[in-house]
Amino acid sequence: xxxxxxxxxxxxxxxxxxxxxxxxxxxxxxxxxxxxxxxxxxxxxxxxxxxxxxxxxxxxxxxxxxxxxxxxxxxxxxxxxxxxxxxxxxxxxxxxxxxxxxxxxxxxxxxxxxxxxxxxxxxxxxxx
Numbered sequence: 001x002x003x004x005x006x007x008x009x010x011x012x013x014x015x016x017x018x019x020x021x022x023x024x025x026x027x028x029x030x031x032x033x034x035x036x037x038x039x040x041x042x043x044x045x046x047x048x049x050x051x052x053x054x055x056x057x058x059x060x061x062x063x064x065x066x067x068x069x070x071x072x073x074x075x076x077x078x079x080x081x082x083x084x085x086x087x088x089x090x091x092x093x094x095x096x097x098x099x100x101x102x103x104x105x106x107x108x109x110x111x112x113x114x115x116x117x118x119x120x121x122x123x124x125x126x127x128x
């Protein structure tokens with residue numbers, strides 16, 4: 001059994017839900033990531049924000065807060081879950097990234113479609 005821990009990215013960047021989308025743009029540019037974990041001011045996970053969502057939002061809306069654009073928090077998986085559990089959860093929820101949580105619910109990683117495709121191909125992703 002291959003576990004989620006073997007394929008997840010431990011490099012996370014979180015952004016507060018009350019930030020302006022311009023902060024998200026800057027964060028994406030600085031981090032070279034495609035997904036940010038969105039947290040409320042009390043540090044609970046609000047959702048996942050993709051770079052694509054930000055680009056679309058900036059082109060069509062006057063809702064300028066990160067929390068207005070983040071997808072609802074998909075139910076996460078645990079690091080010791082089988083990779084298939086993560087794939088099934090992502091398919092069931094139709095999301096391109098899912099948080100990986102520890103026993104306390106704290107986010108410790110993220111699994112993306114790229115991680116799953118690399119795993120299926122028997123390759124490791126190059127992380128910058």
